[in-house]
Amino acid sequence: xxxxxxxxxxxxxLLFTAYCTxxxxxxxxxxxxxxxxxxxQAGSPEQIDFSKYTKQDFENIRSLGADVIRxxxxxxxxxxxxxxxxxxxxxxxxLDQAVDWAEELEMNLILDNHTFDPSVAxxxxxxxxxxxxxxxxxxxxxxxxTNIFYEVLNEPHGISNNDWNAIQSEVIDAIRTVDTxxxxxxxxxxYNSYHSLQFMPEYADTNLIYTFHFYEPFVLTHQGATWxxxxxxxxxxxxxxxxxxxxxxxPNNLAGTWVEGVFNNYTSEGNADYxxxxxxxxxxxxxxxxxxxxxxxxGIYIPNSDNDSRVAWYGIVVxxxxxHGIPWTSWDYQGGFGIFEEGTxxxxxxxxxxxxxxxxxxxVPPQTxxxxxxxxxxxxxxxxxxxxGVTGSHNSxxxxxxxxxxxxxxxxxxxxxxxxxxxxxxxxFDFRPDKDLSWLVAGEAVLEMDVRAVGTGSFDLRFIDTKTxxxxxxxxxxxxNISSSDxxxxxxxxxxxxxxxxxxxxxxWDENQWFNPQGDYDWSAVDVFQIVSEQGILDEAQIxxxxxxxxxxxxxxxxxxxxxxxxxxxxxxQNYPNPFNPVTQITFELxxxxxxxLKVYDIVGREVAILTDxxxxxxxxxxxxxxxxxxxxxxxxxxxxxxVTVSERMALLK
Numbered sequence: 001x002x003x004x005x006x007x008x009x010x011x012x013x014l015l016f017t018a019y020c021t022x023x024x025x026x027x028x029x030x031x032x033x034x035x036x037x038x039x040x041q042a043g044s045p046e047q048i049d050f051s052k053y054t055k056q057d058f059e060n061i062r063s064l065g066a067d068v069i070r071x072x073x074x075x076x077x078x079x080x081x082x083x084x085x086x087x088x089x090x091x092x093x094x095l096d097q098a099v100d101w102a103e104e105l106e107m108n109l110i111l112d113n114h115t116f117d118p119s120v121a122x123x124x125x126x127x128x129x130x131x132x133x134x135x136x137x138x139x140x141x142x143x144x145x146t147n148i149f150y151e152v153l154n155e156p157h158g159i160s161n162n163d164w165n166a167i168q169s170e171v172i173d174a175i176r177t178v179d180t181x182x183x184x185x186x187x188x189x190x191y192n193s194y195h196s197l198q199f200m201p202e203y204a205d206t207n208l209i210y211t212f213h214f215y216e217p218f219v220l221t222h223q224g225a226t227w228x229x230x231x232x233x234x235x236x237x238x239x240x241x242x243x244x245x246x247x248x249x250x251p252n253n254l255a256g257t258w259v260e261g262v263f264n265n266y267t268s269e270g271n272a273d274y275x276x277x278x279x280x281x282x283x284x285x286x287x288x289x290x291x292x293x294x295x296x297x298x299g300i301y302i303p304n305s306d307n308d309s310r311v312a313w314y315g316i317v318v319x320x321x322x323x324h325g326i327p328w329t330s331w332d333y334q335g336g337f338g339i340f341e342e343g344t345x346x347x348x349x350x351x352x353x354x355x356x357x358x359x360x361x362x363x364v365p366p367q368t369x370x371x372x373x374x375x376x377x378x379x380x381x382x383x384x385x386x387x388x389g390v391t392g393s394h395n396s397x398x399x400x401x402x403x404x405x406x407x408x409x410x411x412x413x414x415x416x417x418x419x420x421x422x423x424x425x426x427x428x429f430d431f432r433p434d435k436d437l438s439w440l441v442a443g444e445a446v447l448e449m450d451v452r453a454v455g456t457g458s459f460d461l462r463f464i465d466t467k468t469x470x471x472x473x474x475x476x477x478x479x480x481n482i483s484s485s486d487x488x489x490x491x492x493x494x495x496x497x498x499x500x501x502x503x504x505x506x507x508x509w510d511e512n513q514w515f516n517p518q519g520d521y522d523w524s525a526v527d528v529f530q531i532v533s534e535q536g537i538l539d540e541a542q543i544x545x546x547x548x549x550x551x552x553x554x555x556x557x558x559x560x561x562x563x564x565x566x567x568x569x570x571x572x573x574q575n576y577p578n579p580f581n582p583v584t585q586i587t588f589e590l591x592x593x594x595x596x597x598l599k600v601y602d603i604v605g606r607e608v609a610i611l612t613d614x615x616x617x618x619x620x621x622x623x624x625x626x627x628x629x630x631x632x633x634x635x636x637x638x639x640x641x642x643x644v645t646v647s648e649r650m651a652l653l654k
Contacts, residue, residue, distance in 0.1 A: 028209070028292060029147060030108040031322070032361070033068035034061060034333040035297065040073040040098075041114055045090040046402035049392045051385040055101040060348045061333065062105055064362040069107060070296060070329040071098065072114030072154065075137075076129055085132045090404055092140065103145050110185060110329070111137070112151040112296070118227055121158020122189075127167040131174045138179040150175060151185035151296070155192045155213065161199035164189040172205050180207075185294065187211040192296065194278065197285040210286070213297040214317065216278045217269045219262050221313075224304030230257050236304035240313045242270030272316045279317070283324045295321055295328040299337035307342075307353070315359035322361070330360065345370070345433035372525065374439040374554060381429045381529060382548040384412040393428035393528060401427065405544065408452075415450075415546040418531075419538070426532040427545075434466050438524040439554025441500045448498075449548040454491045455541030458483035460534035463503060466525040467510070474510040476521040478503035481535060489541075500550070504632065505651065519579040519634070519651025572639045572646040575625070579651040582627045586611070588639050593617040596641040600625060602633065616641070627652045 036057075042048045061069060078091035095111075102109035113130075130153065141148055152171050156164050168186055175184060186208050188196035194212040215221040222228060223235040234251035250263050268274065286293040298317055300310045314330075321328050331337045334346045339360070344351035350370035357364050380387040386403065394401060399421035409415040418427060437445075447461065462479040480503055487494045505517040531545065571589040578584060586598065596616040600609040608630060611623045625637070632654045638647040 028294075028327055030068035031327045032318075033066040033070065033108070033329045034339070035070045035072060035112075035329050035331045036061075037072055037332040037335050040071060040078075040095070042074055043077050045078055045088045045094070046404050048091070048094055049386055049403075050094050050097075051388050052391060053098075054388055055104075057348075058101045058105055058107060060365070062107055063365060064357070066362065067108055068110065068327070068329060069102065070110040070112050070151075072112045074115055075113040075133060076115040079129070079133055082128070083132070085129050085136075087133070087136045087140070099141065099144060099148060103147065106147065108147045108149065110149040110151055110296075111141075112154055112185075114154040116154045118155075118157075118191075119229065122153075122156040122164070124159055124163055126153070126156075126159075127170050130167065130171045134171050135174045135178055138175040138182065141182070142179040144182075146181055146183065149183050149185055149209070151211065152187070154187075154296075156187075156189045157191045159189055161189045161196060165199070165201050169201070169203065172203060172208070176205065183207050183209055185209045185211050185296070187296070194282040194285075197282060197293070202289065209292050209294045210289075211294045211296040212282050214279065214282075214295055215298060216275060217262070217266055219259065219266055220270060220305075220309070221298075221300045224301050230254060230259065232259065233304075235259075235263075237306060238266070238270075238309070239306060240270055240309035241272065242266055275313070275316055276320050279320050279324070279326075282326065286324075286326075293326055295326055297331040298328065299331040301336055302338070302342050303336065307355070311355045311359045314356060318360050347433065370433070372434060372436045374436040374524070375550075376439055376554040378440065378445055378550040378552050380547075380549045382416060382545065384414045386429065389432060391430040391432050393430040395425050396421065396427070397425070398422045399425050399533075399538070408544075409546065412546065415544045417542070417544055419542040420540065421533040421538040423533055423536050426530045429529045429548075431526060431528065435526045436524040437463075437500065437526050437550070440550060440552060441523045443552055443554045444499050444501060445550050445552030445554065446497050446499050447549075448551045449496050450493050450546040451487060451496055451544065452491055452493045453487075453489040453541060453543040455489060455539065456484065457533075457538040457541040458535050459538070459543065460530075460532040461498070461503075462506070462530050462532060462534075463500075463523075463526050464528050464530065465522045466527045468525070473520070474508035474515055475527065476508045476517070477506050478521055479506040479534075480504075493544075493546075497551075501633065505634075517579065517651070517653070519649070519653070521634070521651075523634075570639065570641050570644045570646055572637075572648055574648055575637065575650045579653040580627065581652060581654050582630075584625050584627070584650060585622050586625055586637055587620065587622045589620045590616055590618050590641055592642075594642045596639070598623060598637060598639050601636045601638065602630075608635070611637075 036053060039052050040048060078088050079085040080088065099109060134150065134152065138150060152168055172184055184207065187210065188200050190196040192211055192213045194214065197210060197212055200210065219235065220238050220240050222232050223238050225232045230253065234253055237248050239246045250260060254260060282293050300313055334340060338346065339353055339357055340346040340351045341353050347370060348365060350368060352365060352367055354364055354367065381390055386392050400419050402417050404414040405417035406414060416427065458481055460479055460481050462477050464475050464477045467473055467475040480498060482496065487496060505519065505521045507517045508515040569591050573587045575584045575586045590596065593616060597613045598611040599607055600611065602608050609625065611625055630652055632652055635650050635652060636647050637650060638645060
């Protein structure tokens with residue numbers, strides 16, 4: 001055999017071997033990443049809050065050093081009726097965009113069929129939907145790059161290993177009838193337990209990855225979880241590694257349950273050696289079978305856990321997985337197991353849990369302290385989609401609500417459609433982070449929306465501010481009722497334009513009781529905007545909304561004044577009474593005497609009164625303000641003494 005023929009023969013052998021040999025971790029195009037949760041995990045395509053994540057989020061995740069995103073999808077809710085289970089076109093419209101972003105950024109994307117309820121056993125007939133759904137999805141994405149992966153089903157459980165393995169084999173064969181190039185991710189029953197990997201058959205298909213999930217020790221990773229049976233909500237502050245001095249007592253409600261035994265075992269299992277010994281079960285499976293394994297989920301639930309313990313556990317798990325060449329995706333990116341600091345708005349530039357991210361071997365993006373700054377120009381809330389930076393927070397349990405109505409949707413692709421709403425149901429736009437609209441209110445910015453309606457009824461528009469937890473603060477609201485007197489309910493599109501300053505304060509519903517307005521509504525910390533069936537049942541009325549936005553430019557709350565706070569030199573107190581009608585008292589204290597002015601401005605910054613403009617001695621001073629002749633609303637009183645300026649708000653209610 002001459003040299004040229006030898007080379008050709010060797011190339012043939014290598015090519016044939018590569019086709020027939022299972023993937024190894026070293027051959028995989030990905031090593032580490034995150035689960036992007038609560039995006040496509042919706043009850044229907046219409047409930048997908050698509051703008052929750054954008055291409056920028058994919059870029060942010062990539063900048064961490066991640067090369068894979070696992071995308072949980074409530075896939076069986078994205079199809080039509082049996083027996084065809086046709087994939088919904090709106091669902092594919094959204095998913096195609098996510099796939100395009102991944103391909104443009106050369107990110108690997110796992111399409112995870114996350115049709116999953118931990119309390120409901122997997123149906124032995126689930127193959128009836130899995131086969132047609134995966135056949136369609138694989139045919140749709142066959143032309144895409146091999147950086148797209150198919151995961152058959154997340155955490156099958158309550159079904160025998162034999163039954164599940166047979167169903168999974170049928171799905172693999174069905175996919176291969178339309179797509180022979182994309183890698184399929186398969187997993188065992190018992191919630192993708194690493195203990196059950198051994199029961200999986202040696203599938204003939206070699207283009208597979210075998211997945212498992214890792215949440216050990218369970219009393220550490222799931223302390224505070226409410227979805228377990230029994231609930232672990234009462235379990236908190238379990239340390240890692242185990243420390244007798246700081247270990248909490250077993251909550252009384254867990255005594256006598258299976259949790260008690262696991263809890264008692266934590267003295268010997270709450271350590272690095274135990275964690276590694278459990279991962280070794282997956283390692284040994286991979287080595288014995290000569291297959292590739294992948295850890296699709298791991299994590300510790302945040303609310304009841306200590307962050308130092310989380311950091312220690314994640315570091316051990318990640319290091320040991322990577323030591324054995326096992327790629328992984330943590331559960332999750334944002335959310336209860338996420339990589340952001342607890343209780344924050346989970347902003348990439350401000351709220352990364354730095355010690356945790358470092359322990360996971362990710363790059364830490366530059367972090368700065370977050371401060372809410374006033375919006376100076378208007379912005380969208382909805383235009384075909386809920387706007388970026390706004391999260392849907394709806395209560396429409398009885399009515400019908402969709403954000404992607406295509407019929408007569410105005411000037412775009414979609415509009416919001418709402419019907420059969422019962423009293424107090426609402427469409428919510430939650431600002432993430434909260435919004436400071438004070439400058440826009442002062443600049444007479446306008447809430448603008450296109451509306452059409454048929455039938456009879458009314459709805460309320462309201463902004464709710466943030467409950468700070470300080471000084472008996474409450475989630476105060478400003479509110480307007482909109483009825484047929486404001487626009488004609490004849491099925492034609494009409495435009496509503498309402499100045500923000502026209503919204504009167506209405507009070508607060510808090511702690512299951514109503515609180516009357518006190519003039520404390522804070523436009524600088526707005527939490528949510530809602531459209532509400534406040535006044536009663538809308539019956540069969542149908543309402544469409546589109547192009548919801550705030551239009552205008554902001555101005556500083558106080559014209560031509562630089563507002564500073566210097567309580568050591570000047571103290572300005574809340575007026576009393578507040579709200580007032582028509583007279584109120586304003587008190588201030590001066591540490592030293594000096595030229596002093598006290599002026600009142602309306603919400604758009606116009607001066608309405610000069611209460612004093614003269615030399616004042618050091619000490620306490622009280623001045624009356626008479627609002628006779630002024631309209632109800634929010635006003636600002638500004639005290640200037642020397643080079644110090646301070647201000648407060650007050651409300652005139654008539």
